[in-house]
Amino acid sequence: MIARIASILVFLALVGPMHAQTIGSWQRISTKITFPLWDVAFIDSLRGVAVGDYGVILRTKDGGFTWTHTLSDDQFALRNVHFFDDSTGIAAGFRGSIFRSTDGGERWSKVPIPHDVNFPGMCAVGSTVWLAGEEGLVLKSNDRGITWKSINSGSPYLLGSIAFSDEQHGWAASMQRQLLRSTDGGLTWKEQKLTTFLPVTAVHALSANDGLLCGYHGLVMRTSDGGASWAQLSSHQADYMCVATDSTGRGWAVGKRGVVAQGRQENFVWKLFDVLGTKSLYSICFLPNGAAIAVGDEGGVYRLSSIGITDEIPAPGGVAPQQSPPRQEK
Numbered sequence: 001m002i003a004r005i006a007s008i009l010v011f012l013a014l015v016g017p018m019h020a021q022t023i024g025s026w027q028r029i030s031t032k033i034t035f036p037l038w039d040v041a042f043i044d045s046l047r048g049v050a051v052g053d054y055g056v057i058l059r060t061k062d063g064g065f066t067w068t069h070t071l072s073d074d075q076f077a078l079r080n081v082h083f084f085d086d087s088t089g090i091a092a093g094f095r096g097s098i099f100r101s102t103d104g105g106e107r108w109s110k111v112p113i114p115h116d117v118n119f120p121g122m123c124a125v126g127s128t129v130w131l132a133g134e135e136g137l138v139l140k141s142n143d144r145g146i147t148w149k150s151i152n153s154g155s156p157y158l159l160g161s162i163a164f165s166d167e168q169h170g171w172a173a174s175m176q177r178q179l180l181r182s183t184d185g186g187l188t189w190k191e192q193k194l195t196t197f198l199p200v201t202a203v204h205a206l207s208a209n210d211g212l213l214c215g216y217h218g219l220v221m222r223t224s225d226g227g228a229s230w231a232q233l234s235s236h237q238a239d240y241m242c243v244a245t246d247s248t249g250r251g252w253a254v255g256k257r258g259v260v261a262q263g264r265q266e267n268f269v270w271k272l273f274d275v276l277g278t279k280s281l282y283s284i285c286f287l288p289n290g291a292a293i294a295v296g297d298e299g300g301v302y303r304l305s306s307i308g309i310t311d312e313i314p315a316p317g318g319v320a321p322q323q324s325p326p327r328q329e330k
Contacts, residue, residue, distance in 0.1 A: 024274040026302040031058055031067045033299030038079045038282050043086050045289035049105040050301065051078035051091050059105050064293045064303045072099055073110055080122035082129065090145040092131055094118040100145050113148055121162040121172065130186050132159035132172045140186050153180055153189040165205035171227065173200040173213060181227050192227045204243045214240035214253050220270050235270035236261050246286045246307050254281035254294050276302050
C-alpha cells in the first residue's frame with residue numbers, strides 16, 4: 001500500500017511542465033518532483049545524485065542541468081547520500097533504509113539491517129561510514145556500507161546530524177541541544193556542553209579540533225579546541241539546516257526560506273549570500289569545477305555556476321559573537 005501511494009504521488013509530480021528560473025546568481029532546475037529533496041552528492045563535475053522523500057533518487061550526467069529519477073525499493077524517505085569513489089555510493093534514511101550502488105548510482109540494492117528506525121544523520125571518511133538516528137543509535141560500517149555495527153551513544157534523543165573529520169574524531173548532535181563527541185571512531189561518546197538554548201540542526205567537522213555547527217535563529221558556532229568551548233558567531237538571522245565547506249575552506253549554510261549564508265573572515269563572520277525563494281533548503285554540495293548545487297522543498301534543485309562570487313552583502317541583525325579574537329593559526 002505504501003509503495004502504491006508513493007508511486008501515485010510521483011506520477012502526479014511528473015505532470016507539471018518543465019521550467020527553469022533564475023534567482024539571484026542561481027538557476028532553479030526543474031526536476032518535475034514536488035516533494036522534499038534532502039541531500040545531494042556529486043561523483044565528479046558531471047555526475048550527481050540527489051535523494052528525498054518517498055525514496056526518490058535523482059541522477060544527473062550533465063553537471064546538474066537535467067535530472068532523471070527512480071524510486072528505492074521500499075520507498076521510505078532517504079535523507080543522505082555519499083559516494084566513496086566513481087562507482088560505489090550509499091544512501092540512507094527512514095525506517096532502516098540503507099541502499100548501495102556499485103555502478104555510479106544507476107542501480108541501488110537494499111542493505112538489510114536489524115533496525116526499523118529513522119537515520120537522518122550520515123557521514124563518511126574513507127571507507128568508513130556512520131549513521132545516526134533515533135534513541136541515540138549509531139551505526140558504523142568499515143566496508144563502505146556492506147556490514148554494520150550497532151552502537152549505543154547513550155543519548156535518549158534522535159541524533160539528526162553526525163560528522164567525522166577523520167576515522168577517530170567526530171561529533172553527533174540532536175535538536176534537543178545535545179552535542180556528543182567521540183575520539184575513538186564512534187565506539188564511545190561523551191556529552192559536550194553548549195552555551196545556547198537554540199536547536200542544533202547540523203554539525204560539520206573541519207579537523208580533529210575544529211568544528212562548526214548551525215541551528216535555528218541564526219545559530220552558527222565554532223570550536224577550535226575539540227569542543228571544550230564553542231563560540232557563537234555573528235550570523236544572518238535564519239533557521240539553518242545544513243553547514244558545509246567548499247574546496248577553499250569557506251563555510252556555507254543553507255536553511256529555511258531559501259537562505260544561503262557564507263562564512264567570511266576565516267568563517268568567523270557569516271553573511272547573507274542569497275535568498276532562493278521562500279522554500280527550505282536542506283543541503284548544499286560543491287562540484288570539482290567550482291559550481292554548487294543546493295536542494296530542498298518541492299523538488300527544488302538550484303545551481304550556482306561558480307562559488308567564486310564573493311560580493312559583500314550586509315547581514316541585518318546578526319548575532320553578537322561571544323568570543324571576539326580570531327583563532328591563531330599555528
